[in-house]
């Protein structure tokens with residue numbers, strides 16, 4: 001079977017591709033395990049050479065998800081699954097409303113229509129976010145059944161995507177599943193336009209010996225999930241029996257809540273255990289970022305994910321150590 005990952009050369013897309021390569025098989029449209037003979041990473045930007053951890057089964061294609069014909073050409077087999085991750089992220093969506101609508105809404109619709117056009121019931125896994133929640137009536141702890149009242153354009157587009165996945169599945173157009181992600185850490189490489197970017201930067205920059213400038217105060221709390229278990233969530237939800245998911249196809253992934261202070265203490269502990277000298281951490285609040293972050297849920301519960309066996313992190317320190325093992329090979 002073929003796997004298409006949109007946003008495939010992004011942080012989670014690449015790690016998902018690596019996990020699928022390691023597995024070798026995935027549940028096909030019939031539900032039976034099928035050998036994965038091709039993984040297509042579709043993204044606006046692709047690197048010059050295939051990133052580490054991938055092999056000849058993987059191809060990369062550059063293009064724009066908001067171009068309907070391009071997207072239809074990606075979904076060119078019936079024995080196919082699509083992981084739809086391509087997205088304008090939260091900070092980017094606040095800066096450019098029209099771009100967020102075009103990429104997230106129109107792009108999502110193209111992906112869903114392309115999967116609908118296939119014979120059979122291809123599995124489609126959509127990457128949503130706890131940014132679908134927000135506003136003054138948001139409860140302290142959000143979960144699978146919390147009302148979606150997003151307070152960003154990004155969150156709006158994710159909420160609409162979730163509802164579309166539910167309805168396309170109800171109509172029998174495809175077999176959809178939505179992973180509703182908390183903030184995922186630790187993203188390697190450079191900071192991105194997500195308002196949550198500091199939740200990776202607070203670990204990554206100091207571990208690289210560079211300065212981290214924090215745009216929020218240290219008592220700010222964040223719900224976080226490590227990237228290995230985020231990928232396990234994508235794979236696990238793809239593999240789950242449709243009947244076990246039920247009519248609401250969106251599942252909140254597990255997370256742990258940490259203050260920024262706890263993140264700083266954690267990176268100090270793990271750096272010391274690995275003999276790494278940390279770069280400095282400076283607090284310089286940015287009102288625009290603080291306003292977005294203040295609107296996010298700090299705690300979530302994930303009973304449906306737990307019932308489906310989707311894993312949570314063992315500890316904050318474990319994720320920091322995973323990052324050092326996976327992304328700092330020369331250390």
Ligand SMILES: NC(=O)c1ccc[n+]([C@@H]2O[C@H](COP(=O)([O-])OP(=O)(O)OC[C@H]3O[C@@H](n4cnc5c(N)ncnc54)[C@H](O)[C@@H]3O)[C@@H](O)[C@H]2O)c1
Nearest residue numbers: 007010011012043044064065085086087127129181183184
């Ligand atoms: N990482 C997180 O903390 C987090 C949290 C909640 C939800 N999510 C969602 O998970 C998904 C993956 O997140 P990520 O952290 O890997 O983000 P990312 O920014 O690393 O990856 C998204 C990819 O989408 C691509 N993209 C953007 N516009 C495009 C376009 N017009 N056409 C084609 N590709 C385009 C980008 O180039 C990027 O590589 C996204 O949908 C994101 O909204 C992520």
